[in-house]
Amino acid sequence: MQRRAKEQKTPQPIGDSVTRVEAREKVVGSALFTDDLQFGAGLLYARIKRSSVPHALIKSVDTSKARALPGVKAVVTGADFTGYIGLYLTDRPIFCRDRVRYIGDPVAGVAAVSEAIAEEAVGLIEVEYEPLPVVFDPEFGVTPEAVVLHPDLGKYDVANFIFPKPGTNIANHFRIRKGDVQSAWAECAAVVERKYRIPHIQHVPLESHVSIARVDNDGKIKLWSSSQSPFAQRNLIAKSLGVSQSDVQVIAPYVGGGFGGKAGVTIEAMVVAIAMKVKGRCVKLRLTREEEFYAASVRQGLVAYFKMGCDKNGKLLAMDNKYFWDGGAYCEYGVNITRASGYSSSGPYEVPNVNADSYCVYTNHPVGGPMRGFGMPEMHSGLEQCIDELAHAIGLDPVEFRKINCVKTDSILVTGMKMHPTGLTESLVKTAEAIGWGKKEPASAPNKRRGKGIALMWKAPAMPPNAGSSANVSLNEDGTVNVSVGGQEIGQGSFTIAAQMAAAALGVPFDWVRVNSPLNTDTSPYEWQTVASRLTWSMGNAVTAAARDARQQILAMVAKAWDEKIEDLDIIDGKVISYKSEESISLKDIVIYGIPLPNNQGWVGGPVLGRGSFMPTYVTGLDPKTGQGPRAVVHYTTGAQAVEVEVDMDTGKVEVLKGVAAFDVGKAINPEMVNAQMEGGFVQGLSTALFESLRFKDGLVLNPSFVDYRIATSSDVPRDFQSIIVEVAQDDGPWGARGIGEHAMVPTIPAIANAIYDAIGIRVGSPPYTSESVYLAMLDAGLVE
């Protein structure tokens, strides 16, 4: 019998584009999302009274009329809860206590027998406000003139890698001081200095936020939620209420789109707090689409200043970048975006001298939370345009300029970390080739102009240095396998690749493997959060370890029963085989009942349960003054995108004709799913480039609906899109894999902006590049009249 090579590189189904495990459920309508769960006639509904002013002291809250409305079962306010919530900084009360900080800030909650009655009750709650001065701009927010939004900053618990400035609106300040930037300018042959204002956007998941909570008479809390982070929610809610994590159970069914908006705690603490007043009753809270746009979380706005210079050969010498993040009313999660953009502030380039100051600033805007890319799309939007401009200034082709400067294996990064093996150059070269870089296609009509643009990106998983994953693998009587994880299926395919990895590591056919769903913090193994594009790598390591553990248990059992060496045994296609004796035995039954010894002499083995966990242990701290340290992050995923656009000179409309993306994913566990992330991310990026912004007036979101917050439709996507998988193995990734989920949307805005420049010779400025902004830019430049 052919011995399977010990170091088999890619056992099936690794590298196979197997069908998504939950696809059938989703197409027949039986996949359950949180609002689909049935709770019976006793279900109560919650609605939230929200602040109508951007910044004010709360003088009084009168809930008497609301309480008196028939059908109302509970009304709660900030007076009922003293606990604060926060992932990296506990700056957020569950309901506002003494003041409100943004239009939408929760002031009170109502539970009633119907949503309509709860809504009516909310309308009967009277709040008296004493308006305070406002902060709507992060650059203003850091000045002494700006009122301090969080006077208690300094008293909040804070992670030891976040540096708030008490007495100011700076929730975090991350610094890079590398080399000698001041002297370096003198050596530069060309310098580009630009300011970019990146607007707030929102995640726009098709499923808006929904949670149900029940607090039993003994105080145990049960929460069902559309959630990327059941364990983080359990932890943060337990801490804010002062209870044990073991008394909080979070159940998380399929998520109808997260993109970061369902990470951390958003509405969950409120509905638990309300449920505490109606013990034994289930209370459901769901956001309207309008609330989704402003009252869950949004992507922070950014005011960015870039200054970068290169020598006469196009080698980058210095960068000085300042990022003022509009963090919103509460920055408990957003502070880490500041840090992540700080330690990645150079973009994917080797630059010997870098100053960076990244500020997370409190403002009276909606809460800036994690959104796909975690600061990278916002940062790259301006940075990659400056790179193009610098290339032009020095007379180099933008692709050549990037080839010279992009990070390569062993490059010294902005934090001093050494770059691990990366396929960024390969991604760049393949992308440029696929888009036909250097070839100018004729425009399709006399009133159109055609152009091409390219952009690079990088991103590391942004998380605490000790974010961990764990997994279980159990087997059933018929040999099928159940994988238990804490990582959530939000559409990215995590359940499928978990099944693939378990099948490969154990040695069973792919369709023998099930992934347990929904997630349940009582029974699922721990996972930090489903964010940061970390699951394929981190959860994947845990699943693989658990499957290997199960495999070892099975082989040990059979080795003992057969009196053979484990090294001579293997599991292939669900059978244990011996290379020595050529015996084989099916996994069926033995994985539960063990193996009987001959002559009724007893048994060997028993129920097989594999366990595995993974936590990176090598991330080091960074010097707070310089941002330097040996290992800032676990790894970077890098990649490139290019587009070909046409600009309509009569309307300013930008049409994306063709897109190309190449990302180094280390190893594509499921190539078609990787391609699907590249496509979907590209279109989401395109949507943010051409259509999306939250429009504010005095803190009020003017376009909180699909009517006036436009996203890409089926009519807006290019016919021609090519995704290219680059594989330079990640040393500690399962089969070399690393993540792709966020990265696919990071470079799209600058790629399109650079293409617009190629088409019409104008930098339109800040996104979105709507027809109007492009046309008016052409008008102002005298290109049209």
Added chain:
Amino acid sequence: MSIDAHPELPEFDYIRPGTVMEASRFLAEHPGEARPLLGGTDIFVRLRDGFYHEKYLVDVKKLDNTGVISFDPLQGLTLGAGVSMNRVIASPEVRSNYPLLAEACRTVASYQLRTRATVVGNICNASPAGDTIGACLVMGSGLNVHGVSGYRRVELASFFLGPGKTVLQPGDIVTSIHIPVQPKGAAGTYIKLGRNTWSDLSIVGVTAYGVPDPALASGYRVRMALASVAPVPLLVPSVEEFLAANPITPDSLRQAARLAQAACHPIDDVRGSARYRKAMVRNLAEKALLTTWQRLQALAGSA
């Protein structure tokens, strides 16, 4: 939609009268509290937003031929109020005789919304952005209105008073729209500029429509209507006058487009700025007129 939009529709009573007179009487007896219901696609949104507060919705979709499309070669087209936009688009009578109306309907929202949305509803909603209104205006439409005193005809050109405001009184129901027979060789186009390629409300909408008219110096009567650049859907008489008196050439069409630009005073709103809209009226009017001219010539050539 505003940030305070409610999670559900507010409470109201759905009334389905048996005759159009019953409907008019009910509406007249409950002024300000009752509204006629066709497709509902505008009304439901405004109810949930707290913009409308009606206690009664009176379903008039199936009264007195409101569900019928009828065409007579001498009388013209009578389009019942309850006829969905998708039916209009698919109707052979409309496609052959009023293709501009089908073209305009097709730009509205999405297929599934057009299963419910109606042309009469679009008109009665009286939004300056209404996509089908321009086509109806340039073809000289009239509305058949039933009130407590019975039927009367209202010319569409005098129907609109302001954004969301029409000449309709309590008790009035528009039961159908009548579009007269169009001269042979007529042609037009509707150009809609939205933020997305399709779907979306118009930032600017331009309807251009020409009919051969040997009595005029140019040989053509060319009419133009504009959407989203005025408080009401706007006919532009100066364009019609200019192109009646002057030979039609790319140059005169360009000048006519500038007249259209001068005739409108758009505002800044969340969808677009006045500056952009002004420029787009000119650019799209020119495009619409050129396309119309090409189509007119093609029809004349094949006559």
Added chain:
Amino acid sequence: MANHRIILTINGETEQVEVPSQMTLLQMLREKLAFTGTKNGCMAGECGACTVLMDGEPVNSCMVLAVECHGSTIITVEGLAKDGVLHPVQQTIIEHGGVQCGFCTPGMLISARALLDRNADPSEEDIREALVGNLCRCTGYIRIIDSVRDAAERQQVLSL
């Protein structure tokens, strides 16, 4: 404000329901009859997640009152497959990788099925137009468009 008693057919079964005037078809499906396959994405007729077939035509069920459905025939995503056999649009969307989070999928499938019912040989432009009222935030649409074209071809083969 009285309730209305309506009788209608949903996925081939006759149902009798009491509904208040202001209840939408979407609410009735999800909350009175537990047809939770159809989703609520916006309650404003914009996103298409609530799309169902009503008398053979796709509608945003959030924009139709339940009371207006008396006597109607409704098909939801749960009614697309027959005896466990997936409709071609369901089969191809899986094969082309056009399902990610799955929330837009039910409405998308209804719109796709309705397109093929009225146009057995749609062009790519026809498909884009038919789906423009179904928003998707995950997939980027390209695979979905391809899957509908593929389903059209398979249906033509099946009907030979």
